[in-house]
Amino acid sequence: MDPGSDSDLSLDEGNLTVRGRNKAARAKGIDPTKDKGKGKAKDQGYAWEANYTRSWDTVQEDEGGSLQGAVEELMARGRRRRLLAPAAAIRRTIIRHLILLLDLSASMMDRDMRPTRFDLTLEYAREFVTEWFDQNPLGQVGVVAMRGGIGERIGEMSGNPQDVLKALSERHKLEPTGEPSLQNAIDMARSSMSHLPTHSSREILIIFGSLTTVDPGNIFDTLQSCIKDKIRISLVALAAEMKICRELCDKTGGQFGVAMNEGHFKDLLFELIPPPAQRAVARTTGGGTTNPAADLMMMGFPMRLPDTSPPSLCVCHAEMRTAGFLCPRCMAKICDVPTDCDVCGLMIVSSPHLARSYHHLFPVKPYIAVMTLDNAPKPTSICHACSLPFKVQPAASVTDGMSPLGRYRCPTCSNDFCTDCDVFVHDVVHCCPGCEK
Numbered sequence: 001m002d003p004g005s006d007s008d009l010s011l012d013e014g015n016l017t018v019r020g021r022n023k024a025a026r027a028k029g030i031d032p033t034k035d036k037g038k039g040k041a042k043d044q045g046y047a048w049e050a051n052y053t054r055s056w057d058t059v060q061e062d063e064g065g066s067l068q069g070a071v072e073e074l075m076a077r078g079r080r081r082r083l084l085a086p087a088a089a090i091r092r093t094i095i096r097h098l099i100l101l102l103d104l105s106a107s108m109m110d111r112d113m114r115p116t117r118f119d120l121t122l123e124y125a126r127e128f129v130t131e132w133f134d135q136n137p138l139g140q141v142g143v144v145a146m147r148g149g150i151g152e153r154i155g156e157m158s159g160n161p162q163d164v165l166k167a168l169s170e171r172h173k174l175e176p177t178g179e180p181s182l183q184n185a186i187d188m189a190r191s192s193m194s195h196l197p198t199h200s201s202r203e204i205l206i207i208f209g210s211l212t213t214v215d216p217g218n219i220f221d222t223l224q225s226c227i228k229d230k231i232r233i234s235l236v237a238l239a240a241e242m243k244i245c246r247e248l249c250d251k252t253g254g255q256f257g258v259a260m261n262e263g264h265f266k267d268l269l270f271e272l273i274p275p276p277a278q279r280a281v282a283r284t285t286g287g288g289t290t291n292p293a294a295d296l297m298m299m300g301f302p303m304r305l306p307d308t309s310p311p312s313l314c315v316c317h318a319e320m321r322t323a324g325f326l327c328p329r330c331m332a333k334i335c336d337v338p339t340d341c342d343v344c345g346l347m348i349v350s351s352p353h354l355a356r357s358y359h360h361l362f363p364v365k366p367y368i369a370v371m372t373l374d375n376a377p378k379p380t381s382i383c384h385a386c387s388l389p390f391k392v393q394p395a396a397s398v399t400d401g402m403s404p405l406g407r408y409r410c411p412t413c414s415n416d417f418c419t420d421c422d423v424f425v426h427d428v429v430h431c432c433p434g435c436e437k
């Protein structure tokens with residue numbers, strides 16, 4: 001078989017189909033159609049024999065020896081991406097439930113990503129979880145591992161980032177071994193989400209380093225039950241594209257990507273942090289096409305107990321604790337919010353959590369790059385947010401989406417902002433200081 005061809009490779013054992021994605025595999029010097037290790041091309045060394053990745057070479061200095069140009073180019077890229085985002089309000093699921101499915105099979109010990117796929121995955125998974133909870137404070141994450149042919153529950157579904165990070169930081173408990181089983185692991189993840197209410201999203205994010213899966217039955221049955229349960233599967237592959245992986249994502253509305261290198265791996269993961277747009281739901285009653293009926297859901301705002309309150313049993317851990325929260329409906333004592341009350345099932349949130357989820361639904365409009373001041377009668381000389389003066393001399397050459405004057409104008413309130421404030425407003429504050437929208 002020609003190793004460079006786009007041919008399909010099917011093995012009979014265990015419902016396995018591999019399609020070598022040559023772009024990704026070639027970038028890493030791996031031949032996807034051959035056995036690892038033996039299949040290395042003669043002229044291509046092993047990953048640990050390769051030269052240093054000279055990451056600093058990708059940043060180019062300009063004539064003056066400054067890195068300003070490179071930094072501005074990076075910012076412009078972010079701005080262009082923001083302009084591509086849909087401007088109209090779309091429905092997003094802000095109450096999310098995610099199962100992080102980690103491949104802990106032997107192939108995760110490969111060193112094509114440094115230090116190993118396994119260590120890099122753990123590191124990125126921890127960063128991912130921190131950022132995910134920051135942007136989705138009403139969400140809950142659980143961790144499932146696939147190794148030794150089974151799915152293994154590593155961390156229970158929890159709304160507390162510390163619980164999830166703790167599960168991911170115990171490296172000695174996560175040693176990769178054996179073969180992965182996509183079917184067993186997905187079934188395990190699916191069973192831990194089966195009880196969830198319909199208004200929350202059910203998502204599985206798989207980080208998959210193998211090119212094989214050892215399944216006890218037909219994985220397409222699992223795929224069908226995921227579609228039925230409205231579970232969205234996204235997958236980041238570390239080796240090459242497999243047809244079954246692509247199909248799992250496409251059929252359930254998730255995203256699929258093959259990581260080319262360490263940086264791309266992180267980008268693929270972090271793209272999955274913003275809440276997904278809600279899929280159109282066919283409604284039988286009420287609501288026209290212009291005004292889809294809203295789903296109302298019940299939430300409780302708990303009462304916080306002071307640290308000095310007498311100790312009492314909590315319903316979540318059955319331990320004597322002093323501080324905590326009281327469920328407003330059944331008065332059960334709970335340690336952490338957001339959560340579902342263990343006694344009456346009411347969803348308990350705190351109002352700051354709710355407010356922080358809000359910005360995804362009403363994003364700040366992208367600012368427009370001001371190209372010229374000719375048709376503005378009295379332009380302000382300072383940034384509306386930080387009061388630093390704007391450039392007087394326009395820059396000679398600019399990349400697409402950048403203002404030569406370093407001015408970015410809010411389309412609603414027409415105030416001008418500098419580059420730094422533009423990024424800060426859209427990435428951190430999520431509220432325009434000029435019009436408070």
Ligand SMILES: [Zn+2]
Nearest residue numbers: 314316317335
């Ligand atoms: Zn507790």
Ligand SMILES: [Zn+2]
Nearest residue numbers: 327330341344
């Ligand atoms: Zn309750």
Ligand SMILES: [Zn+2]
Nearest residue numbers: 383386418421
């Ligand atoms: Zn500013």
Ligand SMILES: [Zn+2]
Nearest residue numbers: 410413432435
């Ligand atoms: Zn504004």
